Structure formats: C-alpha cells, structure tokens
Amino acid sequence: MAAVTHAAPAAHDDHHHGPPPANQSSRVTPATLGMLLFIISEIMVFGAFFTAYFFIRVVQADEWPAAGTELPKLVAGVNTCILVSSSFTLHWAEHAHKMGNCRGLQAGILTTFLLGATFLFIQINEYVHIGFSPQDTAQGTIFYGLTGLHGAHVAIGLTLLLFVNIRAFRGHFTAEDHRGIEVPGIYWHFVDAMWLVVYFTVYLI
Secondary structure (H helix, E strand, C coil): CHHHHHHHHHHHHHHCCCCCCCCCCCCCCHHHHHHHHHHHHHHHHHHHHHHHHHHHHHHCCCCCCCCCCCCCHHHHHHHHHHHHHHHHHHHHHHHHHHCCCHHHHHHHHHHHHHHHHHHHHHHHHHHHHCCCCCCCCHHHHHHHHHHHHHHHHHHHHHHHHHHHHHHHHCCCCCCCCCHHHHHHHHHHHHHHHHHHHHHHHHHHC
8 A cells, every 4th residue: 555655646747847848829820820929020120210201201291203313103003013922823823722733732832933033033133224323312222121021032032933933833832731831931922012011002192
C-alpha cells in the first residue's frame, strides 16, 4: 500500500510537467495573423509618405505636380486596371484550389504573376520617360517615394508569387492545405488596394 501511495504523485507530476499549451484561435492561424500584423506596419509606412504628400499640397498649397511637369494619367490608369485584374485572377486561383482544381490553380497563379510583372515593367518604363527626377522638386521626391515604395512591395509580392507558382506546378498543395496560397494572397490584395489609394491620390486628385 505504501508503494502505491508514493507512485501516484509521481504520475501526477509527469502529467503537469512544463507550461500549458499555448491558446490559439481556431479562426486565425499564426501565419495569417503574422501577415496581418505586418500589413498594419506597412500601412504606417505608407502613412508617413502620405503625410509628406498632403503637407505639400494642403499646408504649403504647392502646385501638384510641380510646374513644368506632367503625370501620365492614362498610362497609370491602364496599369491600374492590370494590377486590379491580378486580384481577380488570384481569387480565381484560390477558389480553384479549394475546389481541388489543380489546373485552375496553376493557371490563375501564373496569370497573377504575369500581370504583376507587367505592372512593374510599365511602372519602371514610366520612370524612364516621365521627364523629371526625385531631386528636381519636392513634388518629384514625394512622387518617386510613394510610387517607388509601392513598386518595392510589388517586387516582394512577385517573389512570394514565384514561390507559390513553383509549388503549385510541383503539386505541393492539397485542397485541405491552402495557407501557402492564402497568406501570400493576403499580401498581394493589400498591394493592389494600396495602389488604388496611391493612384487616386497622386495621379487623379
């Protein structure tokens, strides 16, 4: 009886050894939560640039764009349509994946990547032919700062989409496992949405 009495506490101690398991939400995975927090930090970065932009236009009431310069609104508008279209093709790819359509996933992800690459190419070509540089005026500095910051995010998004494409064509994804597509997709939708803000603010208003 004494042996039994001493064994029970030992088993009890083993059961409670170490800290309790972390409490995780059943709705948001750690990867998704991490991406959302990252996007919030990026919104703050864009906010700093928009603050400088509105300071020039509202506080100082400077002409926008600077005198003697012109922004290619039509080209930027076409480029906007290209980038927004990539969000729809990405949604198509995500839906096809959830339905178990491997070919639809591959076609949608590849199309999204090509549309994003086309947008970035047109943006770089715009810099080459726009006719002013960042150091010419304060307006030019803000223009290149905002559009260049967004272009850098597009480049990061294309890198993520490239890895998704490689994995999709190698058959790494299953209908149940979609975090590898969903998390980069959240970032890409953010990039598209942020460009709409940049386009309407910088080019149209």
